[in-house]
Amino acid sequence: MDAFESIKVTFFQECDEQLAELENGLMALEAGDGDGEVINAVFRAVHSVKGGAGAFGYEDLVKFAHTFETALDLMRSGKLAIDADAVRVMLRASDVLADLVHAARDGGSVDQERCDTLAEELTLLASGESKPAAMLEPEEEEDSFGFTPLQIALDDTPAPSGRWRIKFKPHQALYAKGNDPLFLLREVARLGECEIEMDADGVPSLDALDPDGSYLSWTVYLDGEKAESDIRDIFDFVESDCDLVIDREGAAPKPVVEIVPPVAATPAVAAPRAVAPARAEPEHRDEAEPGKAAASAGGASASAPPAATIRVDLERVDRLIDLVGELVINQAMLAQRVGETGAVERSSSVALGLDELEQLTRELQDSVMAIRAQPVKSVFQRMPRLVREIATATGKQVRLVMEGEGTEVDKTVIERLSDPITHMLRNAVDHGLEGPDERIDAGKPAEGTIKLAALHRSGRIVIEVSDDGRGINRERVRAKAIEKGLISPDVPMSDEEIDNIIFLPGFSTASAISDISGRGVGMDVVKRSIQALGGRISITSQPGRGSTFTLSLPLTLAVLDGMVVTSAEQTLIAPLTTIIETLQPKDGEVHRMGPNRAVLSVRDSFVPLIDVGVSLGFHETPTSPTDGVILLVESEGGGRAALLVDAIQGQRQVVIKSLEANYQRVEGVAAATILGDGRVALILDVDGLVAQRAADNRTSDPIPLAKAG
């Protein structure tokens, strides 16, 4: 990628930041808690996008941003009221601006009609008050360097009669603004052969000299072939800070308001060169000036100010994470081998060194994972727009409240959050919320509220989408599920189970397939994609009061704290976060429920017993519960189960290796890992096992269970 392309990449990254800033600012204004600084920030965001777009020649983008900016500028200067209607137009304009940015980046096209409509609305907003909207129209093209475009009446006189005579007398202000007659005269000299006279008569004696005063003036005679505009251009931006007369040698001087001999001319800079007349060398730049020499005495290239962040290719970070993963495995293998030799005392320096190595490895791993951790904000910030659009399409009034945007999670997880959240929000607006009339009839405010929240809970990230809508119509859902043959009519179901029917494949309650949710992708697909990531999703609902989707995912897809267990001579890993406690069942605690099933009584409640070895098909003959160990686990849906295994080996952090990427998906297994001794161990999908058991409850597949005791 060449430098220009890489700057372009930066531009688009920055655009995304600016667009987010813009949207956040506008939403703050909409909520009524925006002050002057917010408006300034919003203005700057649009201004910045416009500036960059101009540099890359994205004309459409510049044009729209300009219109937008004009309206914002009026708002900024208090000429346009910050009312709900205006802000709403601007929010939609920010969506169009985002579209234009993305079209510029990806080469797509935008909805031109929408773009034009918004541009019109903005213009209308801007013209609604006294100033015309054209106020900010860029002025005509001009010299890139001038303060003011010069209107030069070109001399009509045919052939140039004589040399140009340029009388130039700087004011003190010219020096005060960092200009230097030397450079101006040098520019003139670059035009062609010239003769320069300096008038140093005004220089007072040293004791009367103001070091900042202006005492000198010059007269330049220049080859008459040159155009007057070329000369004017040089003095363009200092014109108001000097007396300038340009005429032909021998011609009568044009009347000029001469300022009464100002005390004279020049700061330290030009004074030493009081030689007149002098022939200016076309290139004359090595003359050091006292002030500047000191300024640049710093010498070697001083680096840019220290940056608080650096940008690194994700690939490099991933490679680092892979390597650290290998290191963790190696460290575990080393520890195990040293342990196996039996020759090392627990308190020996080798053992202590190994402990330290383990500690360091773990810290290293945590630190490396932290590099890839990012706030969920990047996903959340795309959602307000989505909700606005769905709300518009469905004619509902929706307010989106977001919480916990700063919650951090591994980048790989973040990328996969977007689709499920999008779906849940679509569902919440489309199915969850009622229309304004229905809401008012139900005694609710016309505007529905949807909350999108992120939080950390026991080593996982939890995303909640809740609405204050009508809740799930359980009767309808159940009837529909029976009608579609998804469930059996005779099976009694709890409210929670009915609610979660919406995750069954092929289920959709919307009577007419709406444009929003009915795109052939149902909640079942969402559920499956989340499960593939080791995540869980569930819904709770209160009729008439709303529903809450809860989605949880591991914080990282790279490592896992696990309990190493044995079942049917296989080494397995159970995710530690799912385990509530481990226990050794006694005879009386296992109750057979029919021929194939058993439950375990744990204190006051009963939990289904799952023989892991049988569930995964390692053996046909179930283990006797009293010979094994029970892992009491809790699934995301809140369901508990007792996993029966042969023995517990210990606890360990393991590096997750995807089974799907390397082999294929296996029911009841979430992923695999490599143990210290080099063997591959499977990581249990606790939710999967629990769900499988629950499903078995409804079907008649026999699950053999050993007689208790």
Added chain:
Amino acid sequence: MTKRILTVDDSRMMREMLLLVLKEAGFDVVQAEDGEHGVEVLEQHGADVIITDINMPKLDGFGFIERVRAGQSHRATPILVLSTESEAAKKQRARDAGATGWIVKPFDAVKLVDAIRRVSA
């Protein structure tokens, strides 16, 4: 001697672009991301020419120029404004603050370098 240019712009893209162009032209470049930062960087590293944006958070371009002019060390250092705006009133305001010149964004690399050469030794 290599001349040092201070660029003050809140847009990272614009800073990168200026860096590219100015390095290519053989200048030494120091950068700041707003007016306040610009004052700090100037105190720390100094500069022979300053290029500043107008619309910036914290301290905008006008304020920045005024601060530089009010100090001793760089009151005569050329300051070029680089802005998307080209309104006469804004230019006048910049000039009143003490700006040496005004360049309209998007800038042309050759013209920019030429502009710098026009205001510096």
